[in-house]
Amino acid sequence: MGPSLLRLWQYLLPLSCLFVSTRAQTGGVTGIATDLPKPWAYVGCFVDNAFGRVLSTEIDDASLTMEVCVADCAAQNFTIAGGEFGTQCFCGNELIEDATTAPNSDCNMACGGNATQACGAGNRLSVYSTSKTITILPVPVPQNSSISSWSYQGCLAEATNARVFPWEIDNTNNNSAPACLDQCAAFGYTAGGMEFGFQCFCGDVSDVTAAGVSLQPASDCNLPCSGDPIHLCGGGNRITYYVWTGPTHVWHTPEVTGQYEFFVPGVVVPLIATLGINNKVTFLEKSGTSEFANSTGAYELDLSLVSDFSATWRTMHVKSDVFCSGSVILPDIGARQLNVGGWSLDSTQGVRLYTPDGSPGVNGTNDWEENFEELHLQKQRWYPTAAVLPNGTVMVIGGETGSNGPPEPNVEILPTPAGGDTTIFLDWLNRTDPNNLYPFVFVLPSGHLFVVYYNEARIIDAGTFDTIQTMPNIPAAVNDFLGGRTYPMEGASVMFPLAAPYTDPVTVLVCGGSCPGAGIALDNCVTIQPEVENPTWALERMPSPRVMPNLVALPDGTVLILNGAVQGFAGFGLANDPNLGALLYDPSMPFNQRISILNSTIVARLYHSEAILLPDGRVLVSGSDPESGIQPEEFRIEVYIPPYLSQGLTQPSFTITNTDWAYNSQNTITVTLHQGTTSTMKVSLIGATSSTHGNAMGTRTLFPAFTCEGNTCTITAPPNSFVSPPGWHQLFILDGPTPSHSAWVRIGGDPAEIGNWPDFPDFTVPGV
Ligand SMILES: *[C@@H]1O[C@H](CO)[C@@H](O)[C@H](O)[C@H]1NC(C)=O
Numbered sequence: 001m002g003p004s005l006l007r008l009w010q011y012l013l014p015l016s017c018l019f020v021s022t023r024a025q026t027g028g029v030t031g032i033a034t035d036l037p038k039p040w041a042y043v044g045c046f047v048d049n050a051f052g053r054v055l056s057t058e059i060d061d062a063s064l065t066m067e068v069c070v071a072d073c074a075a076q077n078f079t080i081a082g083g084e085f086g087t088q089c090f091c092g093n094e095l096i097e098d099a100t101t102a103p104n105s106d107c108n109m110a111c112g113g114n115a116t117q118a119c120g121a122g123n124r125l126s127v128y129s130t131s132k133t134i135t136i137l138p139v140p141v142p143q144n145s146s147i148s149s150w151s152y153q154g155c156l157a158e159a160t161n162a163r164v165f166p167w168e169i170d171n172t173n174n175n176s177a178p179a180c181l182d183q184c185a186a187f188g189y190t191a192g193g194m195e196f197g198f199q200c201f202c203g204d205v206s207d208v209t210a211a212g213v214s215l216q217p218a219s220d221c222n223l224p225c226s227g228d229p230i231h232l233c234g235g236g237n238r239i240t241y242y243v244w245t246g247p248t249h250v251w252h253t254p255e256v257t258g259q260y261e262f263f264v265p266g267v268v269v270p271l272i273a274t275l276g277i278n279n280k281v282t283f284l285e286k287s288g289t290s291e292f293a294n295s296t297g298a299y300e301l302d303l304s305l306v307s308d309f310s311a312t313w314r315t316m317h318v319k320s321d322v323f324c325s326g327s328v329i330l331p332d333i334g335a336r337q338l339n340v341g342g343w344s345l346d347s348t349q350g351v352r353l354y355t356p357d358g359s360p361g362v363n364g365t366n367d368w369e370e371n372f373e374e375l376h377l378q379k380q381r382w383y384p385t386a387a388v389l390p391n392g393t394v395m396v397i398g399g400e401t402g403s404n405g406p407p408e409p410n411v412e413i414l415p416t417p418a419g420g421d422t423t424i425f426l427d428w429l430n431r432t433d434p435n436n437l438y439p440f441v442f443v444l445p446s447g448h449l450f451v452v453y454y455n456e457a458r459i460i461d462a463g464t465f466d467t468i469q470t471m472p473n474i475p476a477a478v479n480d481f482l483g484g485r486t487y488p489m490e491g492a493s494v495m496f497p498l499a500a501p502y503t504d505p506v507t508v509l510v511c512g513g514s515c516p517g518a519g520i521a522l523d524n525c526v527t528i529q530p531e532v533e534n535p536t537w538a539l540e541r542m543p544s545p546r547v548m549p550n551l552v553a554l555p556d557g558t559v560l561i562l563n564g565a566v567q568g569f570a571g572f573g574l575a576n577d578p579n580l581g582a583l584l585y586d587p588s589m590p591f592n593q594r595i596s597i598l599n600s601t602i603v604a605r606l607y608h609s610e611a612i613l614l615p616d617g618r619v620l621v622s623g624s625d626p627e628s629g630i631q632p633e634e635f636r637i638e639v640y641i642p643p644y645l646s647q648g649l650t651q652p653s654f655t656i657t658n659t660d661w662a663y664n665s666q667n668t669i670t671v672t673l674h675q676g677t678t679s680t681m682k683v684s685l686i687g688a689t690s691s692t693h694g695n696a697m698g699t700r701t702l703f704p705a706f707t708c709e710g711n712t713c714t715i716t717a718p719p720n721s722f723v724s725p726p727g728w729h730q731l732f733i734l735d736g737p738t739p740s741h742s743a744w745v746r747i748g749g750d751p752a753e754i755g756n757w758p759d760f761p762d763f764t765v766p767g768v
Pocket residue numbers: 031032033034114115116117
C-alpha cells in the first residue's frame with residue numbers, strides 16, 4: 001500500500017455535531033456538478049459511517065459546492081472528493097471502511113453554496129473522482145501477521161488522566177502496526193500499540209500492569225491506521241495492543257550488587273575530580289562564581305585520613321575561575337594535572353598546572369600554578385575537552401567564549417606552537433553549537449581520533465584534524481532523533497577495553513543523554529566500532545532513563561554507570577529528578593545482556609557530579625551542584641563498593657620496581673594471590689583520568705599480555721602510542737574477580753618533552 005494522505009483526527013468529531021445544521025434542506029435536490037476540471041466526474045452516492053468514515057480528510061465550507069469540494073481536494077492531490085450533509089467536503093484516494101453505494105436519490109441535500117446541487121445527505125456522500133473506477137477498501141481489522149515478532153493482544157483501554165505507555169510518536173499520515181512497532185523494537189521496548197489512528201506508543205508490559213488497564217471489546221478499537229486504512233490503529237482512548245515475543249534485552253539482577261557508603265564530608269561542591277599519582281584526589285570548584293565565599297577553588301583529599309576531617313583536606317589555590325574547564329593528566333614525569341579554560345574573561349583562557357606531591361598521610365606542598373600574562377590558551381574556552389595526542393602534546397577542543405556565548409569551534413595544541421593563531425576551525429562543531437560541549441575524544445588504534453559530539457561522531461586526523469569518516473547519526477530516543485549525548489544533553493562515554501594483541505576493532509560506548517524540549521532523558525546505551533567497514537550504532541536499553549551519568553572504567557573491564565537524573569539537562573536547576581540507582585555494564589557479555597542492576601544511593605547526584613576510580617578499586621562519588629533550590633548543594637562524598645569487593649574476598653597484591661615503561665617493553669611484577677592462580681589472573685591498565693561533566697578525559701582500559709613463572713609475572717607493555725597514547729596508568733592485577741590496589745606506571749614516556757614546558761618564571765617544571 002502506498003503512502004496515504006488520510007488524517008485521522010477528523011474521526012474524533014462526535015457524530016451528534018453532524019446534525020445541528022439549520023441550513024440543510026433535503027428533498028429532491030439531485031443536481032450534479034458538471035463544471036469540473038478534467039477528468040473529474042460524478043461517481044455515485046455512497047453510504048458513510050456504516051463502520052467508520054469512508055473518506056477522512058474533511059474541509060468544511062458553509063457555501064460548499066461540489067466544484068469547490070473538487071477544487072479543494074485536487075489542490076491537495078487527492079483523487080476522490082465527497083460532499084456530505086450540504087456543507088462537508090471529504091477527500092481521499094480510495095473509499096475505506098467497506099463503503100457501499102446507495103441510490104442516487106439518497107444524496108438529496110442541497111449544497112450550502114448551490115440550492116439546486118446535491119452535496120450528499122446525512123451519512124450519504126456525493127462522490128466525485130478523477131477515475132470512473134475507485135478503490136473500496138474493506139473494514140479495517142487488527143494486523144496480526146507480517147509484524148516481525150510482535151503478537152497482537154487485543155484492544156487495550158488507555159489509562160485515565162495519563163498514558164499507559166511512556167513514549168508517544170505521532171505518525172500523522174503514516175501510522176501502521178509495522179511502522180510503529182518496528183520503531184519500538186529498535187529502541188528495545190517490548191510492548192506497544194496504536195491509538196486514535198495516528199498515535200504510536202512504546203513501552204513495556206510492566207507499564208500496562210502498572211496502569212491497571214485491561215483489554216476491552218475488540219470493537220472499541222475502530223479507527224483505521226493513518227497510513228494503512230485496512231488495519232486498525234486503536235480508537236478513542238483505546239490502544240490496538242501488541243507484545244514483543246522475540247529476543248530482547250536481559251538486565252541481570254545479581255545477588256551481590258555492591259553498595260554505596262558514606263566516605264567523608266566535603267568542603268566544597270567539586271566540579272572536577274582527579275586521582276593523582278600521589279593517590280590523593282584533587283577537586284576543583286568554581287570559586288569566583290561559587291555560592292560559598294569560603295572556597296579557594298582547589299582542594300586535595302588524602303584518602304588515608306578520611307576519619308580525621310581536620311587532617312584529610314588540604315587547601316590549595318587557583319588564581320582564576322575554573323568553572324567550567326577541562327583537565328587531563330600529562331605524560332611528564334610528574335604526572336602533572338593540566339586544567340584549561342574556565343569562566344569569563346582571562347579565566348576562559350586559563351592554563352593551570354599542578355604536580356601532585358606528598359603521600360598518603362603526608363601533605364604535599366605543591367599548589368596550582370598559573371599566570372595569564374605568561375601562559376594562556378589562544379581562545380576563550382568554557383566547556384572544552386582536553387586530550388593527550390599520540391605524539392604527547394595536548395589537544396584542547398571546542399567550548400564557547402563564555403557562558404552560553406558564541407562557540408569556539410576549533411582545536412588548539414599545547415604547548416602552543418609558534419606562529420600566531422594556530423587554531424584549526426571545525427565546521428562540524430560550529431554547526432552543532434551549543435549541543436556539542438565537552439565532546440568525547442578518543443585516540444583510535446589507527447592513530448586517528450574519534451570524536452562524539454551532540455548526536456554525531458566522526459574520525460578525524462590527529463595531525464590536521466581533517467575529517468576522515470563521518471559516522472551515521474547517533475540514535476537518541478524512540479520518538480526524537482534530535483536528542484543528544486554531550487552537554488547540555490549530557491551523556492557519558494568510554495571505550496571498551498583494548499586487549500593484547502590489540503587486533504580486535506575497538507568499540508566506543510555512549511550511555512544516556514537527553515532530548516530537546518521537555519528534557520526526557522535517554523534510556524539507552526549505544527556502541528559503535530568506528531574502524532570496521534560501514535560502522536553502525538547498536539542500541540541497548542538501560543533499565544531507566546539517565547541524563548548526566550558518569551561512566552567509570554573498573555579494573556576488571558566492566559563499566560560502572562551511576563549518577564544523573566531521569567529527566568532534564570546538564571545545567572543549574574535543569575534537573576531535579578535524580579536517578580539513584582547504579583548499573584554495571586560488562587562489555588565481555590553478549591550484546592543486549594551486558595547490564596546488571598546494582599545498588600542505590602540516597603544522595604541525589606545531579607549537575608557537577610563526578611565518579612572516579614580509587615587506588616583500592618572503589619569508586620569515589622562526589623558532587624551535585626544543582627543550584628535548584630530543590631535539591632541540596634551536595635558536600636557529602638560517597639564511595640561505591642563494586643560487587644568485586646563485596647564478596648568478602650581478600651584483594652591480591654603485587655610489588656613492582658620499574659614503573660616507567662617503554663612501548664613493547666617487558667616489565668616484571670611479583671604477585672600474591674589468595675583465591676586463584678596466575679593462570680586465572682588478569683592484568684589491567686586504567687588510564688589516568690580527570691572527570692568533569694561526565695567526561696572522564698583520558699579514560700582508557702588495556703588488558704596487556706603477560707606470562708608468569710611462579711609468582712613472578714612479566715607484562716608486555718602496549719606496542720605503540722596509537723594503542724596507548726603516552727601517559728600514566730593505574731596497574732591492577734585481578735585474582736579471579738577481585739582487583740588488587742593499583743600501582744602507577746607511565747607508558748610511552750614524554751615524547752613531546754612536555755615536562756619541560758612551560759619555560760616561565762611562575763611555573764615549576766617536573767622534567768620529562
Ligand atoms: C448550481 O448547480 C447546478 C447543478 O450542478 C448548476 O447547473 C448551476 O450552474 C449551479 N449554479 C451556479 C450559480 O453555479
